[in-house]
Amino acid sequence: MELIVDDEKRKLQYSGSVSSLLKKLGVMREEVIVKVNGKLAPETAEVGAKDKVEVIKVVFGG
Amino acid sequence: MAHLYYCNRHFCAAHFIRMFDKRFRKTVRKFSMLRKGDRVAVGLSGGKDSTVLLHSLAELKKDLPFELVAITIDEGIRGYRERTLRIAKEECKKLGVEHVVYRFDKEAGKTLDKLVKNTNTKRGAGCGKESCDLPCSQCGVLRRYLLNKGAREVGATKLAMGHNLDDMAQTVMMNIMRNEPSRLARLNEPMVKNARFVTRIRPLMLTPEKENAIYAYLKGIELEHVECPYAHFAFRSHVRKMLNETEERYPGTKFKIVNSFLDMEGALHSHYSKGVKLAECESCGEPAAKDGICMYCRMITSSGAGNRTGGRGKTGKAR
Numbered sequence: 001m002e003l004i005v006d007d008e009k010r011k012l013q014y015s016g017s018v019s020s021l022l023k024k025l026g027v028m029r030e031e032v033i034v035k036v037n038g039k040l041a042p043e044t045a046e047v048g049a050k051d052k053v054e055v056i057k058v059v060f061g062g
Numbered sequence: 063m064a065h066l067y068y069c070n071r072h073f074c075a076a077h078f079i080r081m082f083d084k085r086f087r088k089t090v091r092k093f094s095m096l097r098k099g100d101r102v103a104v105g106l107s108g109g110k111d112s113t114v115l116l117h118s119l120a121e122l123k124k125d126l127p128f129e130l131v132a133i134t135i136d137e138g139i140r141g142y143r144e145r146t147l148r149i150a151k152e153e154c155k156k157l158g159v160e161h162v163v164y165r166f167d168k169e170a171g172k173t174l175d176k177l178v179k180n181t182n183t184k185r186g187a188g189c190g191k192e193s194c195d196l197p198c199s200q201c202g203v204l205r206r207y208l209l210n211k212g213a214r215e216v217g218a219t220k221l222a223m224g225h226n227l228d229d230m231a232q233t234v235m236m237n238i239m240r241n242e243p244s245r246l247a248r249l250n251e252p253m254v255k256n257a258r259f260v261t262r263i264r265p266l267m268l269t270p271e272k273e274n275a276i277y278a279y280l281k282g283i284e285l286e287h288v289e290c291p292y293a294h295f296a297f298r299s300h301v302r303k304m305l306n307e308t309e310e311r312y313p314g315t316k317f318k319i320v321n322s323f324l325d326m327e328g329a330l331h332s333h334y335s336k337g338v339k340l341a342e343c344e345s346c347g348e349p350a351a352k353d354g355i356c357m358y359c360r361m362i363t364s365s366g367a368g369n370r371t372g373g374r375g376k377t378g379k380a381r
Contacts, residue, residue, distance in 0.1 A: 002177050005119060025169075028303075028306045028307065029074055029229075029310060030270075030271075030272055030306040030309050030310060031272070031306060032272075032277055033272065039063075040063050040064065040075070040276065040279060040280070041063070042063065042064050042065035042072060043065055044065050044072070049333065051323055056287070057287060058110065058271075058272060058275035058285065058287070059228070059272065059302070059306075060109075060287070060288065060289035060290070060293065061289050061290055061293025061296060061298065061302070
């Protein structure tokens, strides 16, 4: 799976829900939106080896 | 497209937008936020919340007769404010909304960076003590003062703020945790009515912050992914983290906190407003809590700024 977090790309061996992926990354779902293959996806979506997942932080202080 | 845990529902893009717009209008109606003929000044930082607010009000304006003007406060925070200011200007131009900018250095004599430098608080270094809230305390006082003053100067009858559900829940919790319930009493309404206070409205106060981001994304509103460099100083950051962790475990918590506050608000206001009187600041003439000097004038005097300009702001131009 191709994973982009904070504009940094990497490969990750993962298969499961977006929600579990966020927990694995230590990211709070309340603070991010997730795109799967270029489209906004809910945390209940399932992702796997062929997917491109982008985690975008949207909650900031200020 | 989106799953909202607090109501356990999935939404496609079209239905999410419909839900969002409906809730926005319902909030405006339920709390009687707007009246026919109002001139609404939007506090527009260029961040996602205030930009979504501007778009939503511009949409609502098609059905209700009110005027819209945007006010941006430029604190002069290097590497941060210039990025969101660009978005603010572009969105106002796109929507055909009058835009006025008030700058800290013109109004208060110094940018926030310089004001903070004077108080020996370094950027990027949170000390964990309450005194490290100082940049946010200074910024908050100056920003609120200028927004109110600016709203009056543009002839606004209402000042619309982009505070969302998360902001509201954080503020409620912060004031409880700091044993300052009197601050909650004046969250939505001043303790004493004064002609110099422009009524504040918060149409997004029942909208979760993340949903503002989703809405902005779906509507093609540009998002600037940048955090205020002073944000980590704030106690609010700690409370935000705590609430987000709780919301993940117990969806709906933020709504419950805010709805509890709204239930208590009347009683709090009634209790804490007894005997409260406002003085007039000897320096600027704005309302002051005590001693005849308002917090704004105290802060800029103690920081050694004190170089303030008068005059009126012009559309799209800094004062």
